[in-house]
Amino acid sequence: MEHHLVLRVVARLLIPLIMLFALYVQFHGDYGPGGGFQAGVIFSTAFILYGLIYGVDKLRDVIHPDVVRSLAAFGLLLYAGVGLAGILSGGEFLNYSVLAIDPVSGQHLGILLIEAGVGITVASTMVILFYAFASP
Amino acid sequence: MMFEIVTYMILFAMLLALISAIIGQSVYDKILAVNIFGTITVLFIALFGFLTERPEFLDIALVYALINFITTIAILKFFEYGDMGRSSHINDQADI
Amino acid sequence: MSDRIKYLHITGLIISQAVLWLLLSGHYTPLLLGLGSISIILVTIISLRMNLIVYHQPEIGLQxxxxxxxxxxxxxxxxxxxxxxxxxxxxxxxxxxxxxxxxxxxxxxxxxxxxxxxxxxxxxxxxxxxxxxxxxxxxxxxxxxxxxxxxxxxxxxxxxxxxx
Amino acid sequence: MSLINIISYLLIFTGALAIIVGLLGVFRMPDFFTRLHAASVIDTMGTMLVLVGLMLYSGFNLVTVKLLLILIFILITAPAAAHALAKSALHGGVKPVLGKEEQ
Incomplete structure (x- = not known):
């Protein structure tokens, strides 16, 4: 089996584009269809494409499965942490308005952190699923 | 009105693509039909965004184009080797 | 393989990403531009880790x-x-x-x-x-x-x- | 309805026709590799005409840029996917039918 030149070069061109597009979807959730979940899935497809074309061993060198698992937990912790921070500052669970002195900027910060948590968890879970299916 | 006729034509084309996926003989025929279906779906989503006057649908069309490509590669690799993460034997060059 | 070519390639990657972000975004507030620069840095770091940039031949390849x-x-x-x-x-x-x-x-x-x-x-x-x-x-x-x-x-x- | 709208509508309509012709080709062609040729009509002519028509319709703004991005993306990935399909079909034992006598 010879190497697959076309797919290798096309993937090299596409992967940065895909990751940047995922981050665009992540941060423009309030202007269009988007948000943490979709962005996480798109971001993980960049890694899955890399794993498909270059092999799962190379993907392990880029990002180790243990790191991915920790990231999945970290995203969930971020979500729960923002929720608990709302309680600690005297509001309800996931009440963003109390996170900063000004309610509006508090809501901005809260949404940003929550979406980041969701995105990180979803992307890591997708990559974990790929690892699970890809290992012989 | 303008876009509706074209949208129905595209829907009809999607139906034809599905039929060809069902009657395709080899597995490659079926993958090809699914790939065609995906390409037409991208166009359908873009047209639908203009029909309902919500151009934000274009983001979804772009995502669909991306997922379509990766699906084709993943299914091909799965049918060829039985697992998706197979690494290459030749130094740093992978074949699908 | 010299450092100059390497930095040239990385600069090219960053510039193309910045153009892409500005074209996609359509909202030019300081917050989104800041998040955009963070995104570009993150993508560049991951691309370098993935060895997506090939140094031993002209990367841009096509004028x-x-x-x-x-x-x-x-x-x-x-x-x-x-x-x-x-x-x-x-x-x-x-x-x-x-x-x-x-x-x-x-x-x-x-x-x-x-x-x-x-x-x-x-x-x-x-x-x-x-x-x-x-x-x-x-x-x-x-x-x-x-x-x-x-x-x-x-x-x-x-x-x-x-x-x- | 202005002239540019009529032109864009004609482009989109021709694109949809091209898609249906390509699918007809997929049904008519005798073997897998010739079917790929019919499918590339959909990937190039269909997408190009429909998306260029939509670009003309939307005028010049960020929507146009996104349509152009979709077009470039499809024009990069579609030949790569077709090439991957053809290559793995050839190595997977599908024999191309050659010469004028089909079937």
Missing amino acids: ILNFIPYGFWLLVEILKSNIDVCKRILNPSLPINPSLITIKASQRSELATVAFANSITLTPGTIAIDVNGNMIEVHSLADVGIEGLETDEMNKRVKQAEIE
């Missing part, structure tokens, strides 16, 4: 300014061969004559070779089946496609668009 006229020429070719293939499909007797030929690609960089192979595939009537070093195996639907490839014009045009 953008030379590539634009090639794109228009390719567009015309695509339209011509599309009309030809559509006529063949709609003809009740299905006048096809499939054949396999091997042609030579004289580009030096991988990117230009792939651009050539993709141009062949993009023109209906010819499909690049296999790329082996400098030889490309092509499946052609009718004699017109083979005649077009044997004039070697596409190969020369991609070669011209390549950086020396």
Whole structure:
């Protein structure tokens, strides 16, 4: 089996584009269809494409499965942490308005952190699923 | 009105693509039909965004184009080797 | 392999990402621009970890300014061969004559070779089946496609668009 | 209805027709590799005409840029996918039918 030149070069061109597009979807959730979940899935497809074309061993060198698992937990912790921070500052669970002195900027910060948590968890879970299916 | 006729034509084309996926003989025929279906779906989503006057649908069309490509590669690799993460034997060059 | 080429490639990657972000975004508030720069840095770091940038050959590979006229020429070719293939499909007797030929690609960089192979595939009537070093195996639907490839014009045009 | 709208509508309509012709080709062609040729009509002519028509219709703004991005994306990935399909079909034992006598 010879190497697959076309797919290798096309993937090299596409992967940065895909990751940047995922981050665009992540941060423009309030202007269009988007948000943490979709962005996480798109971001993980960049890694899955890399794993498909270059092999799962190379993907392990880029990002180790243990790191991915920790990231999945970290995203969930971020979500729960923002929720608990709302309680600690005297509001309800996931009440963003109390996170900063000004309610509006508090809501901005809260949404940003929550979406980041969701995105990180979803992307890591997708990559974990790929690892699970890809290992012989 | 303008876009509706074209949208129905595209829907009809999607139906034809599905039929060809069902009657395709080899597995490659079926993958090809699914790939065609995906390409037409991208166009359908873009047209639908203009029909309902919500151009934000274009983001979804772009995502669909991306997922379509990766699906084709993943299914091909799965049918060829039985697992998706197979690494290459030749130094740093992978074949699908 | 020098440092200068390396930094040139990284700068190219960052600039293209910045242009892409500005075109996609459409909202130019300080918050989103800041998040955009963070995104670009993150993507660049991951791309470097994935070794997506190849240093041992011209990364840009194709001169953008030379590539634009090639794109228009390719567009015309695509339209011509599309009309030809559509006529063949709609003809009740299905006048096809499939054949396999091997042609030579004289580009030096991988990117230009792939651009050539993709141009062949993009023109209906010819499909690049296999790329082996400098030889490309092509499946052609009718004699017109083979005649077009044997004039070697596409190969020369991609070669011209390549950086020396 | 202005002239540019009529032109864009004609482009989109021709694109949809091209898609249906390509699918007809997929049904009529005798073997897998010739079917790929018919499918590339959809990937190039269909997408190009429909998306260029939509670009003309939308005028010049960020929507146009996104349509152009979709077009470029499809024009990069479609030949790569077709090439991958053809290559793995050839190595997977599908023999191309050659010569004038089909079937």
